[in-house]
Amino acid sequence: MLEIIYQDEHLIAINKPHGLLVHRSSIASDAKEFALQMLRDQIGRKVSPVHRLDRKTGGLLLFAFEKDVETAMQMQFQEGLVAKKYLAILRGHAPDHQDIDYPLAKENGTIQEAFTSFITLKRAELDVAFGKHPTSRYSLVEASPTTGRMHQLRKHFAHIFYPIIGDRKHGCNKQNKFFLEQWDMTTMLLHASELSFSHPVTQLPVQLKAPLHDEFNRMMKLMGWL
Secondary structure, X not given: OOOEEEXXXXXXXXXXXXXXXXXXXXXXXXXXXXXXXXXXXXXXXXXXXXXXXOOOOEEEEEEEOOHHHHHHHHHHHHOOOOXXXXXXXXXXXXXXXXXXXXXXXXXXXXXXXXXXXXXXXXXXXXXXXXXXXXXXXXXXXXXXXXXXOOOHHHHHHHHOOOOEOOXXXXXXXXXXXXXXXXHXXXXXXXXXXXXXXXXXOOOOEEEEEOOOOHHHHHHHHHOOOO
């Protein structure tokens, strides 16, 4: 059963679990469950996603019931009119705040502008040796991307050498193995926590927030942040 965060006659938002695909994809033929079909079955209505989340990212995922609302919301996302916030746990002690202005290449090689701002909310230093270091350092950050490129946050945090824990493609494989061996943790610790936008029909402001999932909370407790 998917957790529904918001629903009216035009829009519905869920708190997508980590590891769940938004819809069927040829690049993930192993998947048997998809958020789109699960939500349709759960509420008994056709829905269409208006934006994307990576399979391994948890958090807010917004759907529309009607085609015109879907188009209107997609335009808001494309034009940067939707304010997005993500929570992530990174390797190392990140700066208090930073703007990452680093273009990213699409699969066809086209270069696109990409911009992310983040603030560091908390830091931890665990008394667990890692490699040559006697302790292990981590940061909880709140990231606000103003563009929506594929894997943008994952690539941006890797670019500044503070990769997201659990990101196998762009992150630190030694840290990912460390979390698996130490704490039996394989989740990518990236969560879409907030969406703010103008309702495409009523024009009223909408602000949505999604709570963290269990495995993210377990790591928060491990770090001493909960």
